Amino acid sequence: xxxLNTSSLTSKAILFAGAxxxxxxxxxxxxxxxxxxxxxxxxxxEEVAAMRDYRxxxxxxxxxxxxxxxxxxxGQYIASAKMVQTCESGLGPNVAGIAVEERMRAYGLSIQNxxxxxxxxxxxxxxxNFTTAFPGKDLYYADGSSFTETMSALLNREEASSxxxxxxxxxxxxxxxxxxxxxxxxxx
Numbered sequence: 001x002x003x004l005n006t007s008s009l010t011s012k013a014i015l016f017a018g019a020x021x022x023x024x025x026x027x028x029x030x031x032x033x034x035x036x037x038x039x040x041x042x043x044x045x046e047e048v049a050a051m052r053d054y055r056x057x058x059x060x061x062x063x064x065x066x067x068x069x070x071x072x073x074x075g076q077y078i079a080s081a082k083m084v085q086t087c088e089s090g091l092g093p094n095v096a097g098i099a100v101e102e103r104m105r106a107y108g109l110s111i112q113n114x115x116x117x118x119x120x121x122x123x124x125x126x127x128x129n130f131t132t133a134f135p136g137k138d139l140y141y142a143d144g145s146s147f148t149e150t151m152s153a154l155l156n157r158e159e160a161s162s163x164x165x166x167x168x169x170x171x172x173x174x175x176x177x178x179x180x181x182x183x184x185x186x187x188x
């Protein structure tokens with residue numbers, strides 16, 4: 001009978017040691033998963049905080065834009081445009097893929113405001129930055145015309161020879177008409 005108890009005790013001890021090993025392995029895996037979860041939550045918190053700061057900043061830029069429209073002030077248009085660029089640069093690379101369309105609209109406003117403020121060089125540089133930051137993406141006005149093509153045309157980015165076929169540009173009918181008028185009077 002003692003022999004039976006010894007072998008039973010030995011098998012129980014082996015079973016217990018195996019169970020402890022399995023539990024220890026589970027604890028390690030759970031700890032790693034827990035750390036990954038914490039890192040993920042920390043990254044999400046930082047993204048949310050960055051976007052909250054960005055939206056607060058954009059709200060200030062929109063206030064400047066509204067004041068510029070009310071006062072018809074070139075300086076306020078430029079101040080609004082600079083504020084939008086400051087907001088965008090404050091985001092950092094970790095948040096570059098978040099709220100892309102929202103950021104595109106704000107950056108588009110910046111380009112338009114530089115143009116309205118009379119700083120053509122800054123508008124051109126901002127348009128280049130826009131196309132670099134948002135490759136292959138575009139905004140569309142209510143009439144369906146392309147933001148990037150319209151800005152390119154207004155900022156003299158299109159070749160004058162391409163204006164001969166205005167129907168190829170996705171710009172508003174009024175802008176096409178104005179470009180035709182400009183081309184006609186510059187050659188006649």
